[in-house]
Amino acid sequence: MEKYEIVATTLMGLENTLASEITALGGERVKVLKRAVSYAGDDALLYRSNLALRTALRVMVPLTEFRAGNEEQLYYGIKDFPWEDVFSPEQTFAIDAVTGGAVFRHSQYAALKSKDAIADRFRQKYGRRPGVDTKDPDILLNIRIFDDKVTVSIDSSGVSLDRRGYRKVSNEAPINEVLAAGILLMSGWKPSQPLADPMAGSGTFGIEAALIGSHTPPGINRAFAFQRWTEYDANLFERVRFELSKKISDAELKIYCRDILSKNIDIISQNAENAGMDEHLSLKKEDFFESFPKEPGGVVVINPPYGERLRMTDLELFYKRLGDTLKQRYEGYDAWVISSDLDALKAVGLKASFKADLMNGGLPARLVKYEMYRGSREEGE
Numbered sequence: 104m105e106k107y108e109i110v111a112t113t114l115m116g117l118e119n120t121l122a123s124e125i126t127a128l129g130g131e132r133v134k135v136l137k138r139a140v141s142y143a144g145d146d147a148l149l150y151r152s153n154l155a156l157r158t159a160l161r162v163m164v165p166l167t168e169f170r171a172g173n174e175e176q177l178y179y180g181i182k183d184f185p186w187e188d189v190f191s192p193e194q195t196f197a198i199d200a201v202t203g204g205a206v207f208r209h210s211q212y213a214a215l216k217s218k219d220a221i222a223d224r225f226r227q228k229y230g231r232r233p234g235v236d237t238k239d240p241d242i243l244l245n246i247r248i249f250d251d252k253v254t255v256s257i258d259s260s261g262v263s264l265d266r267r268g269y270r271k272v273s274n275e276a277p278i279n280e281v282l283a284a285g286i287l288l289m290s291g292w293k294p295s296q297p298l299a300d301p302m303a304g305s306g307t308f309g310i311e312a313a314l315i316g317s318h319t320p321p322g323i324n325r326a327f328a329f330q331r332w333t334e335y336d337a338n339l340f341e342r343v344r345f346e347l348s349k350k351i352s353d354a355e356l357k358i359y360c361r362d363i364l365s366k367n368i369d370i371i372s373q374n375a376e377n378a379g380m381d382e383h384l385s386l387k388k389e390d391f392f393e394s395f396p397k398e399p400g401g402v403v404v405i406n407p408p409y410g411e412r413l414r415m416t417d418l419e420l421f422y423k424r425l426g427d428t429l430k431q432r433y434e435g436y437d438a439w440v441i442s443s444d445l446d447a448l449k450a451v452g453l454k455a456s457f458k459a460d461l462m463n464g465g466l467p468a469r470l471v472k473y474e475m476y477r478g479s480r481e482e483g484e
C-alpha cells in the first residue's frame with residue numbers, strides 16, 4: 104500500500120507519549136512537532152490511528168503546502184490544487200483555519216478566501232460547486248497559516264478523538280479524555296497493578312485506565328470523517344477494526360474510583376456503562392481523607408478540586424492534607440497529581456520526582472509525580 108505523510112495533533116506536553124503510541128502502531132519516520140507528531144503510513148495505518156490512538160486529538164493528511172504573502176496568493180495557492188481529485192461537487196465541505204504570525208491575522212477571513220477559491224475552481228470546471236456545511240461536512244479541511252507558510256490538510260477524524268462519547272454526564276470540572284489517557288500512559292501503570300482515583304468526579308481516569316487495561320481501542324464504536332472520502336476502503340477498515348478488536352481482553356483489572364459525592368458515583372457508573380467498562384471499575388462513595396487504598400503498591404492519580412469552589416486558605420489546607428494522606432497511607436504508590444492551581448500544589452509539601460506543564464480545559468495545569476517511599480516528605484513542591 105502507498106505510504107504518505109500523516110500528522111496527528113495532541114495537547115501540549117503529550118507529544119512524546121503520542122509519538123510512542125504511533126511507533127507502536129507501526130508508524131515510520133516518526134517526528135515530534137509542536138502539539139503534533141508527523142509520520143509516514145498507509146491507509147491501514149490511518150484507519151488504525153483513528154481507532155486506536157489514545158493521545159491524538161485529530162489525525163490529518165497534509166495535501167499541499169505553499170507560501171502566501173497576501174490574500175490573492177492565498178486564493179490562488181488554494182485554487183491551484185486539484186480539489187476534484189479529493190471530492191466531488193455533490194459533497195459538502197467545511198474549512199477550519201488557524202492563523203499565526205504577521206501576514207494573516209484573521210483566521211475566519213482566511214477560511215472564507217479559501218472556501219471561495221475551492222468553490223470557484225469547481226464552478227469553473229463543472230458549472231456547479233460543493234456546498235458548505237459547517238455542522239456535519241463530508242470533507243473537513245484544515246488550513247494552518249504561520250507567517251506566509253500555508254499548510255492545507257484533510258481531517259480524517261471528524262469529531263475530535265478526545266470526544267470518546269461515554270461522558271454524557273459529567274461533574275463540573277472533568278479532565279480531558281486525551282489528557283487522562285496521556286497521564287496514565289506516562290505514569291507507567293501496568294494493568295496488573297492497582298490504579299486508584301480517589302477524587303474521580305465523572306470517572307475519566309478510571310474509564311481510560313479500563314480502556315487501556317483491556318486493550319480496547321478508544322474509537323472502536325465510532326464513525327470517522329475518512330469513511331466519507333471517495334477512496335474509502337470499507338473492507339480494509341473492517342479488517343483493521345477486527346484485528347484491533349481481537350486484542351480486547353476481559354482480564355480482571357484493579358481500578359478503584361472514589362468520590363466524596365454519591366451523585367458523582369452515579370455519574371461514573373453511567374459513564375462507565377456507556378463506555379462498556381463498568382465491569383472493570385470498583386466504585387464507592389468515600390472521603391479521601393478518611394480512607395485507605397484498597398491494595399498495597401500501584402498508581403494513584405488525583406485531579407483535586409481547584410480555584411473557584413474553595414477559598415484560597417481552604418485550598419492550601421486541602422492540598423496540604425492531600426500530601427499528608429499520601430505520605431501516611433499510600434506508601435509504595437506512585438502518585439500523579441494534576442491541578443490548575445499552581446500555588447495550592449506547593450502546599451502538598453512532597454518532593455516531586457517529575458513535573459510537566461500541560462493544559463486542561465483551556466487552563467494551564469501542572470502534572471506532578473510523587474514517589475511514595477518511606478521518608479519522602481520534604482519542603483517544596
Ligand SMILES: C[S@@+](CC[C@H](N)C(=O)[O-])C[C@H]1O[C@@H](n2cnc3c(N)ncnc32)[C@H](O)[C@@H]1O
Pocket residue numbers: 273274276277278279301302303304305306307308361362363364367389390391392406407408409
Ligand atoms: C476536579 S474534580 C475531578 C474531575 C475528574 N478528574 C473528572 O474527570 O471528572 C475533583 C473531584 O474531587 C471530589 N472531592 C472533593 N473532595 C473530596 C474528598 N475529600 N474525597 C473524595 N473526593 C473529593 C469532588 O467531588 C470532585 O468530583
